[in-house]
Amino acid sequence: MATLLRKSRALQLLGLMFPGGFWMVVFFLLPLLFIVVLSFLDNERLFTLEGYQRVFDPLYIGIFLQSIWISLLTTIISLLISFPVALFMARLPKGWRDIALFAVMIPFWTNFLVRTYALQFLMRNQGPINLLLQWIGLIDEPLSMLNTPAAVMVGLIYGNLPFMILPVYTSLEKFDWTLLEAAQDLGASAWPAFFRVMLPLTAPGLLSGSILTFVPAIGSYVTAELMGGGKATMIGRVIAGQFEQAQNWTFGSAMSLILMVIVTIFALIYFRLGRGERVAL
Amino acid sequence: MKSDFAIELVDVVKRFGTVAAVDHVSMQIRPREFFALLGPSGCGKTTCLRMIAGFEQPSSGQLLLQGKPLGDIPAFKRNVNTVFQSYALFPHMTVAQNVAFGLEMKGVGRDEIRRRVADALDLVRLPQMADRYPKQMSGGQQQRVALARALVNKPEVLLLDEPLGALDYKLRKEMQIELKQMQQQLGITFIFVTHDQEEALTMSDRICVMSTGHALQVGTPLEIYERPNCKFVADFIGETNFLPGVVTEISGEYATVNVADMSLVGRLGEGVTLGASAWLSVRPEKMQLVDEARANPSALNTNSVTIDSVAYVGSDTRVVVHLGGQRLDVWDENNISTLDPNFYFRAGERASLSFPADNALVLVK
Amino acid sequence: MAQLVSASSSAPANVAGESRARVSAGRLVLTTITAATFAFLYVPIFVLIIFSFNQAKSGATWTGFTTEWYAKMFANEDLIEAALNSLLVGTISTLVAVVLGTLLALAMERYSFKGKAFWDGLLYMPVIIPEIVAGVSLLLFFAFIGLERGFPTLLAAHVAFTTPFVYLTVRARLADFDRSVEEAAMDLGADEWHTFWRITLPLLMPGVVSGALLAFTLSMDDFIISNFVKGVGWNTLPVYVWPQLKRAVSPEINAASTMLLLFSIFIVVLSLVLQRRQSRI
Numbered sequence: 001m002a003t004l005l006r007k008s009r010a011l012q013l014l015g016l017m018f019p020g021g022f023w024m025v026v027f028f029l030l031p032l033l034f035i036v037v038l039s040f041l042d043n044e045r046l047f048t049l050e051g052y053q054r055v056f057d058p059l060y061i062g063i064f065l066q067s068i069w070i071s072l073l074t075t076i077i078s079l080l081i082s083f084p085v086a087l088f089m090a091r092l093p094k095g096w097r098d099i100a101l102f103a104v105m106i107p108f109w110t111n112f113l114v115r116t117y118a119l120q121f122l123m124r125n126q127g128p129i130n131l132l133l134q135w136i137g138l139i140d141e142p143l144s145m146l147n148t149p150a151a152v153m154v155g156l157i158y159g160n161l162p163f164m165i166l167p168v169y170t171s172l173e174k175f176d177w178t179l180l181e182a183a184q185d186l187g188a189s190a191w192p193a194f195f196r197v198m199l200p201l202t203a204p205g206l207l208s209g210s211i212l213t214f215v216p217a218i219g220s221y222v223t224a225e226l227m228g229g230g231k232a233t234m235i236g237r238v239i240a241g242q243f244e245q246a247q248n249w250t251f252g253s254a255m256s257l258i259l260m261v262i263v264t265i266f267a268l269i270y271f272r273l274g275r276g277e278r279v280a281l
Numbered sequence: 282m283k284s285d286f287a288i289e290l291v292d293v294v295k296r297f298g299t300v301a302a303v304d305h306v307s308m309q310i311r312p313r314e315f316f317a318l319l320g321p322s323g324c325g326k327t328t329c330l331r332m333i334a335g336f337e338q339p340s341s342g343q344l345l346l347q348g349k350p351l352g353d354i355p356a357f358k359r360n361v362n363t364v365f366q367s368y369a370l371f372p373h374m375t376v377a378q379n380v381a382f383g384l385e386m387k388g389v390g391r392d393e394i395r396r397r398v399a400d401a402l403d404l405v406r407l408p409q410m411a412d413r414y415p416k417q418m419s420g421g422q423q424q425r426v427a428l429a430r431a432l433v434n435k436p437e438v439l440l441l442d443e444p445l446g447a448l449d450y451k452l453r454k455e456m457q458i459e460l461k462q463m464q465q466q467l468g469i470t471f472i473f474v475t476h477d478q479e480e481a482l483t484m485s486d487r488i489c490v491m492s493t494g495h496a497l498q499v500g501t502p503l504e505i506y507e508r509p510n511c512k513f514v515a516d517f518i519g520e521t522n523f524l525p526g527v528v529t530e531i532s533g534e535y536a537t538v539n540v541a542d543m544s545l546v547g548r549l550g551e552g553v554t555l556g557a558s559a560w561l562s563v564r565p566e567k568m569q570l571v572d573e574a575r576a577n578p579s580a581l582n583t584n585s586v587t588i589d590s591v592a593y594v595g596s597d598t599r600v601v602v603h604l605g606g607q608r609l610d611v612w613d614e615n616n617i618s619t620l621d622p623n624f625y626f627r628a629g630e631r632a633s634l635s636f637p638a639d640n641a642l643v644l645v646k
Numbered sequence: 647m648a649q650l651v652s653a654s655s656s657a658p659a660n661v662a663g664e665s666r667a668r669v670s671a672g673r674l675v676l677t678t679i680t681a682a683t684f685a686f687l688y689v690p691i692f693v694l695i696i697f698s699f700n701q702a703k704s705g706a707t708w709t710g711f712t713t714e715w716y717a718k719m720f721a722n723e724d725l726i727e728a729a730l731n732s733l734l735v736g737t738i739s740t741l742v743a744v745v746l747g748t749l750l751a752l753a754m755e756r757y758s759f760k761g762k763a764f765w766d767g768l769l770y771m772p773v774i775i776p777e778i779v780a781g782v783s784l785l786l787f788f789a790f791i792g793l794e795r796g797f798p799t800l801l802a803a804h805v806a807f808t809t810p811f812v813y814l815t816v817r818a819r820l821a822d823f824d825r826s827v828e829e830a831a832m833d834l835g836a837d838e839w840h841t842f843w844r845i846t847l848p849l850l851m852p853g854v855v856s857g858a859l860l861a862f863t864l865s866m867d868d869f870i871i872s873n874f875v876k877g878v879g880w881n882t883l884p885v886y887v888w889p890q891l892k893r894a895v896s897p898e899i900n901a902a903s904t905m906l907l908l909f910s911i912f913i914v915v916l917s918l919v920l921q922r923r924q925s926r927i
């Protein structure tokens with residue numbers, strides 16, 4: 001038995017791959033294929049294109065576009081915030097750097113629901129911000145900060161920022177600063193040195209962070225629900241609605257499939273740009 | 282039947298894809314021998330060692346350990362141990378745990394393990410380091426741990442893959458002497474991979490010079506240096522001048538080569554035939570430069586040359602001369618006459634260059 | 647940015663003053679952005695913690711200090727049960743995911759076989775597929791094969807979405823693995839079995855531990871997928887608190903959130919301690 005196992009790489013491979021492979025096929029891949037099939041079947045399990053016809057209703061097209069737009073903007077703003085923060089962290093002395101890293105790690109590991117709820121609590125009409133502003137006398141009436149696309153975006157940025165900062169920080173920490181000196185030695189001034197040397201070399205981290213922000217943003221449900229309420233709707237909420245209240249599985253499946261396609265397109269762009277590098281966690 | 286050899290390679294070939302990393306290599310390594318595999322980077326030295334250790338299987342041919350075919354016996358059942366080039370110490374174990382590992386695997390008792398580990402660490406002069414982790418040690422110390430870890434198992438053959446490669450020059454020299462002493466004291470066969478010819482020459486009983494997967498020559502350091510069997514070996518070991526020419530006469534152990542209308546005589550190398558083109562190889566330290574006035578121009582291998590440059594390099598003075606359109610290096614050991622610029626040759630002057638026939642070698646082209 | 651880039655250049659003496667001014671200006675900008683970002687990340691959390699001690703039943707007016715909500719929370723049997731459920735699912739699914747993920751990592755990193763690209767993609771998909779889609783697909787799948795939703799379906803789902811994260815973490819570690827130590831072990835007489843347990847696994851352990859912590863946190867945090875696959879009466883903590891977060895009727899939920907937060911901090915500290923211990927080797 002032992003010698004058989006030693007001789008046969010195929011057998012070894014089977015033993016290693018089978019348990020996890022089986023699990024992933026049955027409880028991940030197969031269900032996704034179900035979505036594909038179901039999006040073409042109506043309640044009587046007959047072929048239909050109704051689900052897709054409804055997706056092209058201007059109402060839903062609008063929601064899709066809004067979701068993509070909000071997610072892209074979220075990703076870009078997060079990137080613009082994260083880069084200076086990560087840069088600052090990477091340039092700190094060792095002890096302080098560890099503390100700063102710890103400070104990013106805590107929200108990273110903290111329950112997403114709780115954090116989003118905390119932000120929503122803060123921004124409510126009767127929440128601490130409004131009360132504070134009223135107390136100072138800056139405003140008379142409470143500002144209505146929730147239930148807008150902007151609120152959703154703030155929520156998404158808040159929720160996903162640690163997932164952007166960490167990979168960007170990791171790539172900046174590995175960055176060899178003498179390369180910048182080398183670039184300047186070769187006559188590049190600050191901005192060209194940044195764009196030609198620093199940016200390409202830290203790109204994998206920026207891309208990882210972007211995909212780790214974009215995917216949860218476009219599929220967001222919790223944030224959309226808590227920050228957007230009934231007013232600002234994202235695809236995630238529409239999909240969930242089809243399986244909870246509306247019970248229109250055909251339409252829900254069609255929407256899910258289209259969401260998957262959108263995400264896949266962005267992931268492919270990401271792999272192109274990143275030359276296939278994997279998201280580092 | 283007990284074999285005369287510790288290790289034998291019989292027509293061994295190892296292919297990676299289409300590349301033959303080791304190409305029909307045969308060699309015999311004697312018991313208690315310090316055997317060096319010497320050759321440029323990528324010539325297949327490591328691959329040879331890995332086949333002996335059992336990490337690679339030969340594509341064809343056979344390996345014998347004390348006359349018994351190794352076949353596909355796995356690495357952990359071969360009584361052969363390796364000192365890895367990168368040491369490959371277990372980073373999560375202390376020095377003592379590293380050294381004890383092999384004995385534990387053999388099921389040696391606790392007390393004996395403790396004793397033998399202590400002995401091994403004494404041998405490599407690291408007894409006080411037993412509880413350190415590899416990370417906490419210098420490169421030289423790690424190297425000794427790797428040595429102790431292998432030697433503690435009393436292998437029949439110890440394989441060392443450029444074990445001194447990562448050490449600085451001085452430490453390297455020290456370790457060379459220590460390794461050699463240890464090998465003589467323990468009486469274990471060492472197969473030692475290096476691409477440093479000086480290291481191979483000073484340490485080994487015999488050397489195998491390899492190039493692109495072939496074993497070109499096996500011999501004692503003296504044979505390899507004085508009697509290289511081909512241009513590659515002559516070139517790789519030490520410095521040599523090569524003069525191209527045609528063999529015009531062969532008599533006994535000597536051959537005459539016509540080099541640019543000069544007839545030069547050297548010892549006859551392997552496979553040299555009359556009328557074929559050949560190399561006349563002379564080492565720079567084996568030629569003499571004398572004043573033209575004092576030379577006998579009709580003597581054997583004596584020719585007039587032009588001095589091109591003269592450089593002082595500590596122990597020698599290195600002179601470049603022109604001989605019939607060829608540049609030759611000539612090294613003169615420094616003494617009173619070479620050090621006085623008033624008496625020594627200057628660039629542009631003429632001089633007479635000569636060497637005995639025994640100091641030159643005629644090699645096939 | 648440009649200022650900071652030039653910070654590393656050694657300017658000639660005559661422009662040193664100007665350059666130093668630019669450097670400190672750049673520093674100031676970076677420090678400000680970083681401080682603002684950390685405030686953004688932490689203020690909501692601190693406000694939430696503070697208000698979990700507020701007497702007022704609703705709104706953000708401070709009426710006095712109390713620990714009443716904590717007492718109430720611990721007396722809430724449904725909540726305690728949900729928390730225990732979460733721990734149970736988190737623990738079991740982590741154990742399974744660690745085994746499956748590690749085996750997969752070994753297979754994918756050390757063997758070449760036909761169809762490897764497929765598995766590469768499949769095992770990466772959970773990072774890219776939005777949770778909402780994964781949740782919906784599992785709901786459909788379980789409904790179609792007629793499997794009643796409950797603890798087993800929850801567990802199956804959690805293992806499926808955590809395994810790839812363990813796999814990615816362990817595989818990253820395995821990619822940096824110096825295989826010559828394994829050869830050294832074999833050379834010293836260890837067979838494959840001993841080599842794995844004495845050398846490979848201990849050296850892989852940091853990766854396995856981070857993978858496990860990640861899996862556990864993901865499982866504890868998960869709301870969307872759990873909400874779709876849990877059975878009636880089988881609540882995990884996030885699923886249980888969700889409706890109450892949305893309505894935000896009682897400050898008790900602030901107390902519960904604070905507890906979850908403390909738990910996350912505990913996990914971060916634990917992971918850092920473990921990493922410290924490992925990095926000594």
Ligand SMILES: Nc1ncnc2c1ncn2[C@@H]1O[C@H](COP(=O)(O)OP(=O)(O)OP(=O)(O)O)[C@@H](O)[C@H]1O
Binds near residue numbers: 300325327329
């Ligand atoms: N696992 C492998 N797969 C493919 N080619 C290999 C492998 N191992 C070695 N080779 C090739 O075989 C040849 C010989 O390699 P080897 O490592 O034996 O050289 P070497 O003499 O030890 O060189 P160095 O002095 O640089 O260590 C090289 O061309 C190398 O690229």
Ligand SMILES: [Mg+2]
Binds near residue numbers: 326327328442
């Ligand atoms: Mg080598």
